[in-house]
Amino acid sequence: MSTIRLGGVGRAVAGMMMLVTGSAFAAPQFNMPYGVTNVSHDIYDLHMMMLWICVAIGVVVYGVMAWSIIRHRKSKGAVPAQFHESTTVEIIWTIIPFLILLGAAIPSSIVLIKTYHTGNPKMVVKITGYQWMWHYSYPDQKIAFYSKLAQSSEDARELGSKVNVFKVPHYLRNVDHPLVLPIHTRVKFLITSKDVIHSWWVPDLGIKKDAIPGYINTDWTNINKPGVYRGQCAELCGRGHAYMPIVVRAVTRAKFKQWVAKEQQKPQQHMLKRTED
Amino acid sequence: MASAATTKQNEGYYVPHGSRWPFTAAIGLFLFMVGFGTLLNGVSAGPWLMAAGGAVIIFMLFGWFGTVVAENLSGLYNAQVDKSFRWGMTWFIFSEVMFFGAFFGALFYTRGGAVPALGGATLTHTYLWPHFAATWPTNGPGNIGGDFEGMTAWGVAAINTAILLTSSWTVTVAHHAIKDAKRGRTVVWLGLTVLLGLSFLCLQGREYHDAYTHLNMTLHSGIYGSTFFMLTGFHGLHVTLGTIMLITMLVRAARGHFTPDNHFAFEAVSWYWHFVDVVWLCLFIFVYIM
Amino acid sequence: MSAEAVAHEHHEGPARGLMRWITTTNHKDIGTLYLWTSFIMFLVGGVLALLIRSELFHPGLQIMEPEFFNQLTTMHGLIMIFGAIMPAFVGLGNWMIPMMVGAPDMALPRLNNWSFWILPFAFLILLSTLFMPGGAPAMGWTMYAPQVLQTGDAFPFMVFAIHLMGISSILGAINIIATILNLRAPGMTLMKMPLFVWAWLITAYLLIAVMPVLAGAVTMLLTDKFFGTSFFNAAGGGDPVMYQHIFWFFGHPEVYIMILPAFGIISHIIPTFSRKPLFGRASMIYALSAIAFLSFIVWAHHMFTVGMPLTAEMFFMFSTMLIAVPTGVKIFNWVATMWRGSLSFETPMLFAVAFVVLFTIGGFSGLMLAVTPADFQYQDSYFVVAHFHYVLVTGAAFAIMAGVYFWLPKWTGHMYDERLGKWHFWLSVIFVNVLFFPMHFVGLAGMPRRIPDYAVQFTLFNEISTIGAFGFGMSQLIFLYTVVKCVRGGAKAPAKTWDGADGLEWELPSPPPYHSFTTPPEVS
Numbered sequence A: 001m002s003t004i005r006l007g008g009v010g011r012a013v014a015g016m017m018m019l020v021t022g023s024a025f026a027a028p029q030f031n032m033p034y035g036v037t038n039v040s041h042d043i044y045d046l047h048m049m050m051l052w053i054c055v056a057i058g059v060v061v062y063g064v065m066a067w068s069i070i071r072h073r074k075s076k077g078a079v080p081a082q083f084h085e086s087t088t089v090e091i092i093w094t095i096i097p098f099l100i101l102l103g104a105a106i107p108s109s110i111v112l113i114k115t116y117h118t119g120n121p122k123m124v125v126k127i128t129g130y131q132w133m134w135h136y137s138y139p140d141q142k143i144a145f146y147s148k149l150a151q152s153s154e155d156a157r158e159l160g161s162k163v164n165v166f167k168v169p170h171y172l173r174n175v176d177h178p179l180v181l182p183i184h185t186r187v188k189f190l191i192t193s194k195d196v197i198h199s200w201w202v203p204d205l206g207i208k209k210d211a212i213p214g215y216i217n218t219d220w221t222n223i224n225k226p227g228v229y230r231g232q233c234a235e236l237c238g239r240g241h242a243y244m245p246i247v248v249r250a251v252t253r254a255k256f257k258q259w260v261a262k263e264q265q266k267p268q269q270h271m272l273k274r275t276e277d
Numbered sequence B: 001m002a003s004a005a006t007t008k009q010n011e012g013y014y015v016p017h018g019s020r021w022p023f024t025a026a027i028g029l030f031l032f033m034v035g036f037g038t039l040l041n042g043v044s045a046g047p048w049l050m051a052a053g054g055a056v057i058i059f060m061l062f063g064w065f066g067t068v069v070a071e072n073l074s075g076l077y078n079a080q081v082d083k084s085f086r087w088g089m090t091w092f093i094f095s096e097v098m099f100f101g102a103f104f105g106a107l108f109y110t111r112g113g114a115v116p117a118l119g120g121a122t123l124t125h126t127y128l129w130p131h132f133a134a135t136w137p138t139n140g141p142g143n144i145g146g147d148f149e150g151m152t153a154w155g156v157a158a159i160n161t162a163i164l165l166t167s168s169w170t171v172t173v174a175h176h177a178i179k180d181a182k183r184g185r186t187v188v189w190l191g192l193t194v195l196l197g198l199s200f201l202c203l204q205g206r207e208y209h210d211a212y213t214h215l216n217m218t219l220h221s222g223i224y225g226s227t228f229f230m231l232t233g234f235h236g237l238h239v240t241l242g243t244i245m246l247i248t249m250l251v252r253a254a255r256g257h258f259t260p261d262n263h264f265a266f267e268a269v270s271w272y273w274h275f276v277d278v279v280w281l282c283l284f285i286f287v288y289i290m
Numbered sequence C: 001m002s003a004e005a006v007a008h009e010h011h012e013g014p015a016r017g018l019m020r021w022i023t024t025t026n027h028k029d030i031g032t033l034y035l036w037t038s039f040i041m042f043l044v045g046g047v048l049a050l051l052i053r054s055e056l057f058h059p060g061l062q063i064m065e066p067e068f069f070n071q072l073t074t075m076h077g078l079i080m081i082f083g084a085i086m087p088a089f090v091g092l093g094n095w096m097i098p099m100m101v102g103a104p105d106m107a108l109p110r111l112n113n114w115s116f117w118i119l120p121f122a123f124l125i126l127l128s129t130l131f132m133p134g135g136a137p138a139m140g141w142t143m144y145a146p147q148v149l150q151t152g153d154a155f156p157f158m159v160f161a162i163h164l165m166g167i168s169s170i171l172g173a174i175n176i177i178a179t180i181l182n183l184r185a186p187g188m189t190l191m192k193m194p195l196f197v198w199a200w201l202i203t204a205y206l207l208i209a210v211m212p213v214l215a216g217a218v219t220m221l222l223t224d225k226f227f228g229t230s231f232f233n234a235a236g237g238g239d240p241v242m243y244q245h246i247f248w249f250f251g252h253p254e255v256y257i258m259i260l261p262a263f264g265i266i267s268h269i270i271p272t273f274s275r276k277p278l279f280g281r282a283s284m285i286y287a288l289s290a291i292a293f294l295s296f297i298v299w300a301h302h303m304f305t306v307g308m309p310l311t312a313e314m315f316f317m318f319s320t321m322l323i324a325v326p327t328g329v330k331i332f333n334w335v336a337t338m339w340r341g342s343l344s345f346e347t348p349m350l351f352a353v354a355f356v357v358l359f360t361i362g363g364f365s366g367l368m369l370a371v372t373p374a375d376f377q378y379q380d381s382y383f384v385v386a387h388f389h390y391v392l393v394t395g396a397a398f399a400i401m402a403g404v405y406f407w408l409p410k411w412t413g414h415m416y417d418e419r420l421g422k423w424h425f426w427l428s429v430i431f432v433n434v435l436f437f438p439m440h441f442v443g444l445a446g447m448p449r450r451i452p453d454y455a456v457q458f459t460l461f462n463e464i465s466t467i468g469a470f471g472f473g474m475s476q477l478i479f480l481y482t483v484v485k486c487v488r489g490g491a492k493a494p495a496k497t498w499d500g501a502d503g504l505e506w507e508l509p510s511p512p513p514y515h516s517f518t519t520p521p522e523v524s
């Protein structure tokens, strides 16, 4: 049995105070990130398109409702009309939403096809999920390593640790060994798992793909901008599900070459062998 | 009798008074399942709890069905009640069909999707299981359960198909006999159906024995063994239940419970039997032949 | 034995004491049992949710270990779905369907008792897993293989609890179908049937079609764990993703099982308080049927990220989007019913209006999720959590509350306290939005679901959610109090409690006689 300690609530309240006084606090983000790949931009645009379609329909529906609620009240002496059906109206409000949806389905399908079109990758990275870390390997470059939650987060995450998580750099979103990728390069991912299902999700790349034990899933990316992009495992995989973040460091091609050369000097961490191999 | 009074009041629609049987049934199920769970967790009390649950369930079946039979024989039911029973049985059988659907779905999915993906021209194949070729029957790239042979259709299974088809016919003959108020004929044809059901079960037992001893084909034999034994096993369970129900009908028929226009219990059992038969035909085609 | 004796003297009325409830075959008694069970489970599931929200109040582990958090999430989902929402609808159906179709009782009264009494045992088993070695199941209510196979001693009990719930639902559904098809008063043709009855008829078909499939899915889990089968194991030629297909073939119709009866309830309340007949009755029935049909061909929209072939992704995107059309028809018909009515806003109507508004918000986010590429970003994030709580809490649960206020005077013969009802409504509707609306934001910003701890940029909205959760939870205590108060006494309710009400149930006195219609009424 697990333990519940109520002392933590006290700390939670203290944290709340800290919030009010505005210390060490990242500005909250409301919306989906626009991201750094063409796919993530497309997805963002689809998302906003759907949002505005819904808002527009909402305004109409809620507007009509509000009008009835305000004007057709019994307390204002409203007398009920007795109409109760109209085939014409029913047909209209079947057809119009249908057409709207058709309009939304077309761009959605185009983006979907694009995300499925792996194209001509310049580079391959194999991603393997473990309870609870990721393994990356670059078969052509002969580089392979594990990527685990950074020690600073590891120390702070324990129940009852006295560490202020707001002071930990990128709490729970930091790893010891990030995945390094070149920008402006089509990279193909082969995604799988060695134990249970995980999911490799980096919002800024617009990628989420499940890592299924015994099967390979593919995906691809082409990053437009150098930077550090963070995500985390998105399929419940047990006790450590919250603790297997993903960090992608996108660098220029030249810097990537240097990184590869340096990395090849190190001993490679090949995958653990498991019985079913 | 209180219930008779209720009957009149509701203009012929029979609303029973409180009954202890459903609650007893719930307790029986509860004990049985808790016992099974405990057994699976390796606790020695498990089988005892299961047995207790089973005993409660059997006790309940006698009590509940006994009440219903007695009510029926004393003429408390009318056409509307009869129809409710019919709808009840129909949709119960439908839900059983969906239960088998889940396992057939698993068979189609693995044969049509999973196995070809593991052993075909896919990245999964190239990177993870390069030595595996998609065939059927298969126990997967891990050779789970060791080398084995698949079950043939044209042995025991074909004989069993013939047996079940014949039994569907004999049960129909028995039905006609009831409608003609021929008690002796009913008993004979029903008895024959029971015998056919029992011989099906014996042959299936032989087939299983063969699979385990000669073919090394077991529940552990990867996806082939899994789908084969789960589908035929659940079907066999239904044949067992069906046979027990048929035996009950046999006893009731011998006691003269059925009249040409009041024999729904028999009909329900024969529907069930036909359903078991149809499931077998699907099994024969999709599990054995294809 | 004394209970029996009493029953013999007044064969009209129920037995007394505990035996009344254990042996009852009466649709009203059983309905009451279902409703109270459901309310208790709502409180239990709600307390689990409050523990979840307390842990998530602040980043860093606050009060529990991650394992226990996952157990809470799992049990919360299972209990709310199978313990709170579904039994509540069955309870309402038990109470209202015989009265609405003009029958003395349900078609198979003993079976009805059995369907109910399986449930408390199922939940006894499920809740007891919390105290087993290894704790309760912790793979979410979806129980995905292979992770779920790592469950401890609780594993077989989880499977058997699901089996029991399945048996209970199937038997209950069979009974409802038999009642509706066979016990309608003379003259009540199918198209004249009240909408709640229609909604339940269709729901019952969904239940008998998909509950057995769930039973099959968990049975395969059981054999994979204990009997060496390889359904979900690639090494044996199986596939973990197959579990998801089978589960969601059940799971998606399941979510409509939880909303169609709600649509039925709302279709009674809005016309009553608009004092105007329901607009587009026939199209409402067709829409229900269309939704039920479509619900069988959209399941894989829960699996857009598992790596299905492109054509499958397209198909499921289109079919899912299509559901918005019949659902839209329902929304528009309700709005058209209100239009130029003569509206008043008693508590049931308040909840019904909130249902229409807030369910639509949940539907909108559902539609956004249906867009496959966008779902790559939303999937398994709090955006999904926001979506389904809008459709489930402000959808299903609000409709249940609306129905309870609507029919409580009929059941008890007393008016409930309108002032308390309004308090309950306004506090609920405010706090529920404080609770669930911010989840859209954290979800979009990248917070995954089912995590006990999160990165600091999600702090603010999680704090707001938690505050909303406690507010919403406390507001439900008013509900409990109002219902108990109404059961115990209050102003006498007339047979036709609401001046705009229409239907056979309002022709019976309040409270109605023990056997609703002893002689079938004529319906013209």
Ligand code: HEA
Pocket (backbone or CB within 6 Å): A053, A054, A057, A061, A097, A098, A100, A101, C142, C255, C256, C258, C259, C301, C302, C303, C320, C321, C323, C324, C325, C327, C328, C329, C331, C359, C360, C361, C362, C363, C364, C365, C366, C367, C368, C369, C370, C371, C375, C378, C379, C380, C384, C387, C388, C391, C392, C395, C396
């Ligand atoms: C009562 C329950 C309920 C209901 C009714 C719905 C309704 C819908 N749901 Fe939801 N859903 C859930 C419960 C429900 N859902 C649950 C529990 C999950 C999570 C399961 C889990 O993973 O644990 C989920 C998850 C879920 C997903 C998967 C998300 C993911 O994990 O990635 C998707 C994706 O397509 C989806 C879509 C939809 C759609 C399109 C509808 C549609 O039916 C909505 C239709 C309604 C409207 C659109 C609003 C009204 C319409 C109009 C006003 C007409 C005009 C509108 C337009 C033309 C835009 N739902």
Ligand code: HEA
Pocket (backbone or CB within 6 Å): C042, C043, C044, C045, C046, C047, C049, C050, C052, C053, C073, C074, C076, C077, C078, C080, C081, C084, C085, C139, C140, C141, C142, C385, C389, C392, C393, C397, C435, C449, C450, C451, C469, C470, C472, C473, C474, C476, C477
């Ligand atoms: C079916 C209906 C349903 C209902 C009604 C609710 C109601 C609520 N849900 Fe739930 N929820 C689900 C279905 C439902 N949920 C499902 C299916 C999941 C997915 C599970 C999974 O991932 O597998 C989920 C997941 C889920 C999560 C995500 C967990 C995670 O991903 O880790 C959260 C987090 O906030 C949450 C919160 C809440 C809250 C605060 C309520 C509140 O509305 C609850 C309000 C009620 C009460 C609070 C009880 C009444 C009040 C009292 C008893 C007061 C007395 C006590 C005190 C105040 C101390 N739910």
Ligand code: CUA
Pocket (backbone or CB within 6 Å): A129, A130, A132, A197, A198, A199, A233, A234, A235, A236, A237, A238, A240, A241, A242, A244
């Ligand atoms: Cu790995 Cu979650």
Ligand SMILES: [Cu+2]
Pocket (backbone or CB within 6 Å): C251, C252, C255, C298, C299, C301, C302
């Ligand atoms: Cu769905």
